[in-house]
Amino acid sequence: MDDTIAAIATPLGDGGIHIVRISGPDAWPIACQLFRPAPPQTLETIEPLKVAFGHIHDPATGRILDEVLLTRFVKPHSYTSEDVVEIHGHGGAFVATRILQGVLDQGARLALPGEFTRRAFLHGRLDLTQAEAVADVIHAASDKALSTALSQLQGELSRSLNALYDRLLAVLAQLEAAIDFPEEGLEFERKQAMAQQVSAVQKEIDALIATFRAGRIYREGLNVALVGKPNVGKSSLLNALLKEDRAIVTPHPGTTRDVLEERVRIRDLHLNIVDTAGIRHQPEVIEEEGIKRTRRALGQADLALVLLDLSMPLDANDDMLLDAVGATPRLIVLNKCDRPPQLDTDALAKRFQDETPFPISATTGEGLDALIDRLHARILAGAPSGEGALITRERHRQALAGSRDALQRVTESLNGDLSEDLVAVDLNTALEHLGGLLGKTFVEDLLDQIFDDFCIGK
Ligand code: GDP
Structure with a gap:
């Protein structure tokens, strides 16, 4: 930890600003080689924790590399507990890399992932859970x-x-x-x-x-397996839920190739919904592979969202899926409630006495709010009520x-x-x-x- 590390702390790409961060005993001497404050400020008058305006120069050629704001942190009052300098420049990958190169040329070493936080931990500013x-x-x-x-x-x-x-x-x-x-x-x-x-x-x-259950679900989201026979409306429901989620986030890419995983925000929580893609576009019968994938998705799920078609009688495919769900906690959802019902709901209610199946229409949106309420309640079921440690x-x-x-x-x-x-x-x-x-x-x-x-x- 006696060397000085540096890295671009912002994502590489074009944006508003970028930040180059330097930490270690030479952070300030290195910055002094590169930074020329705008008059009347001088390097000597720059106070810690105050922003200074100026330019980064290339010491070899004397050319200006960028117009920047610079903040100096003096140990132990910094993120790492070491001397730190942050240089806020224009947000372009090229210019950021040039400044970083200048810092490295002055003797800093490129930081490893998480190394700033690791130093904060090693200096005792944070413990491991922090x-x-x-x-x-x-x-x-x-x-x-x-x-x-x-x-x-x-x-x-x-x-x-x-x-x-x-x-x-x-x-x-x-x-x-x-x-x-x-x-x-x-x-x-x-x-x-x-x-x-x-x-x-x-x-x-x-x-x-x-x-732990609550803490993990808060942190990672609830893992939901969306299961149902072909054409029951799985992708329609997934799309409807995604439409409800107005989070301004970049799409969360699917994690495995044979299943589609979507992150959906439900009020203050989020779900990772795995749609068993293998089953989706197969006609009529679920082949063995489909069942295998469903089982795998169920194995990793906290909750199975079981979709049945309210507009047709229960069939062998439904039975097979309900068997596969087995003991996984589940929520039974009856889709297509906008159509004339054909499913024997009384028989279903008898079969699943512990819960009332839930009518929705993925296409009209009917019942969706209530489903979201129910999902939310299921996630929080058993979670500690207070604000205590998790x-x-x-x-x-x-x-x-x-x-x-x-x-x-x-x-x-x-x-x-x-x-x-x-x-x-x-x-x-x-x-x-x-x-x-x-x-x-x-x-x-x-x-x-x-x-x-x-x-x-x-
Ligand atoms: P998946 O194979 O389970 O993913 O089913 P899809 O979401 O692809 O839906 C299959 C067909 O059912 C499509 O033509 C949908 O438009 C239709 N569908 C899905 N949900 C509903 C619904 O709630 N009501 C009606 N009437 N049709 C629906």
Whole structure:
């Protein structure tokens, strides 16, 4: 971390402005080689955190490269906690690259993806869950995703985890005192009290683990498999939902080739709808491949949106699909309600007693608002009501589960009569899991995994 890194922090392409970011001990000396402030300002009069106007020169030729605004940040008061300079130039890929090249020529090194945030973490300005939240803010696709990421960035989750960590540390201190002074030993009441403290922490960890479903859905969106026989109206419904979603975002490209995935925003949340494309344009019968794809989509889905045709009786294809849905949570939707009904809805209601099938028309839009209400309610079902900390990633869940399991062993040992040494081993394991989650301890591989997801310049 003793070198100086630089990158273009904005997407490469033509736009309003671009930003070249420099961080490290030479950030300011490098900027001084390239930047000429407009009079009466001089390099000496530029104050930190104030914007200076001027020009970037090519030191070799003396030619002006761009007219820019420059901000100087002095450590530790910067994004990375290091000396940082940000150069705001005109938004063109060519001019941005020229300025960056000038910075690199003066001795900076091109930053790796996420390296600015990685440095912020390594300098202790952010913990690991906060660093992850930076990426989540950038990728947020709904209000809920954004507010969840922001509260994690502000340290909501970190505070909960740190409090649990400190409570366990206090128990460990008592244990270690007993290990150091074995002649005093731990009397029964003390052990009981410690077991209680540990199981209270364990309960809170369980409560945090229970937020994972909601946290993941807020962050990633709900994975919905849209299933139904050919011509039932799957693509019509998908289009109707997309039309409702007035989000100003670039289209989210399909992730796999044999299925079509669309991101649809529903109020403050978003859905990733997988339409089993293989089935869509096959006439009449669903071939084996179609069923295979449906099964695969269902395997990854949080919810199956099962489309039936209200204007015709249930047939073998419908039965096959309903079988395939099996135990996946589902919402049964009856499409084409604008046509004379032919489907035996009474029989259907008997078959699916736990839910009322939902009539809509994908073409007229009837019932669509109500469907969206229902979807929204289904997503939020069981989600924690308060504003408390949420976990959002499998990494969080695994670490907490590891900690919880170790604490379970601790309480059992304390209640039984195991030696303090053995109890301390498990307690240390529980602490390590929590510490790893926060990034108090880490391995480079984990950091690579986390920061590789970032863009260059962040
Ligand atoms: P998919 O094969 O399941 O994707 O079905 P499509 O969305 O391609 O629809 C098949 C046909 O049904 C098309 O001609 C649609 O216009 C028609 N369709 C879809 N939804 C409705 C609806 O709600 N009412 C009526 N009357 N026709 C519909």
